[in-house]
Amino acid sequence: MTIAMQKRIKARRLDILYGQSYSNLFLLALLAISMTFVFRNHLSQASIIAWLLVFTSSTGLRLYRSYTFLNSENTSSNPDYWFSWHLAGVIISGLIWGGFILLLAQTADPTYLGLVTICAAGLCAGAATVYSASLISFLLFSIPLLSPIGGFLVLSEYPAICALGYFVFLFLITIIAISYRLNKTMTSSLGLQIEKEDLLAALETEKQQVIDANKNLEQDIQKKIQTEAKLLYEKKSAEDISEKLRALSTQDGLTGINNRRRFDEALYDEWYRAARQSSHLSLIICDIDKFKEYNDTHGHLAGDKCLTRIAHLIDDYARRTADVAARFGGEEFAIILPDTDDEDAKIIAEHMRVAIFDLALPHGVSSVADVVTASFGVHTTIPEKNILPDILIDYADKALYQAKGQGRNRVVTYKR
Secondary structure (H helix, E strand, O other): OOHHHHHHHHHHHHHHHHHOHHHHHHHHHHHHHHHHHHOOOOOOHHHHHHHHHHHHHHHHHHHHHHHHHHOOOOHHHOHHHHHHHHHHHHHHHHHHHHHHHHHHHHHOOHHHHHHHHHHHHHHHHHHHHHOOOOHHHHHHHHHHHHHHHHHHHHOOOOHHHHHHHHHHHHHHHHHHHHHHHHHHHHHHHHHHHHHHHHHHHHHHHHHHHHHHHHHHHHHHHHHHHHHHHHHHHHHHHHHHHHHHHHHHHOEOOOOOOEOHHHHHHHHHHHHHHHHHHOOOEEEEEEEEOOHHHHHHHHOHHHHHHHHHHHHHHHHHOOOOOOOEEEEEEOOEEEEEEEOOOHHHHHHHHHHHHHHHHHOOOEOOOOOOOOEOOEEEEEEEEOOOOOOOOHHHHHHHHHHHHHHHHOOOOOEEEOOO
């Protein structure tokens, strides 16, 4: 057993000894009153009063010390001091009772002598229980209590009384042995109780640590969730911004349809896809006839509106997912038609030409017609991987040039 454990057990013993003081002293006072009443005829009144005064004084002092201990907050800091006071009170009490028992034995007749001995033995047996937390306390009480009467009885000239004296000493030895066992059991019990309390305290501490750790973990998880949600939001915002930027980067600022950059990307992708699949790829290039004159006559604002309406009309003919209509440059537009042969491409171009004519946008200074018209160049090919897609643009542009040369407002297909 460690020194620290011994100190804690000693402090716990003090708590038990002082905690039982009120009830023990009350029982002793009750026994004192009873015995003085029973043996009042065997002692003089002066002797009884003197003994009661001594008993009351010592009992009052012990009550005061017990009250002080139980109401003090720093008793554990000086346990030796309080234990010394307890032992002093115990030995004084043992001497007072031993003297009283001896006084009764000297004055009582043989009939009462047995009763006095029984009272002394009973008082000693009670002390064995009361002072089970401290063997030395029991010894300091029981030896002064029983030794005087035991010695007195042993020295008696009557064999029966002498035998009773030996019985008293035998009883004292026996009760000391019993008290020793009780004290040992009490010490072990107190040690186990303290270990249990320490274990419970450690478990409570670990429990609180686990609770705190769980709270911190929950807070960390919550923060992580919030951080992830924020990151997801920022990622989504960034993707939206990126998508908008990408759309802006591939969208014509005036007409809102695809720009030349998007046209080049789509032509490149569709060229090599068609090359892998050996499928037709058609390109239509459209140019608004006499658009400079239209701008000069009606103004640039009207010219912008004209471009926008025609751009949307052409974009409506890019009906399939892979079809791409774009502003090719200035008043020129282009539409990429994957998996479309030359006949179908020419038909689509003709439909667009007629649709533009049907818009009936006034163009009084045009030498072609009194409304806005457009010329179309069409070329269809089956791409090859070792040829650049620019050749498709060149041939469609040549077809457009031929359409203009033939009087404009028409569709021309270029064939090699």
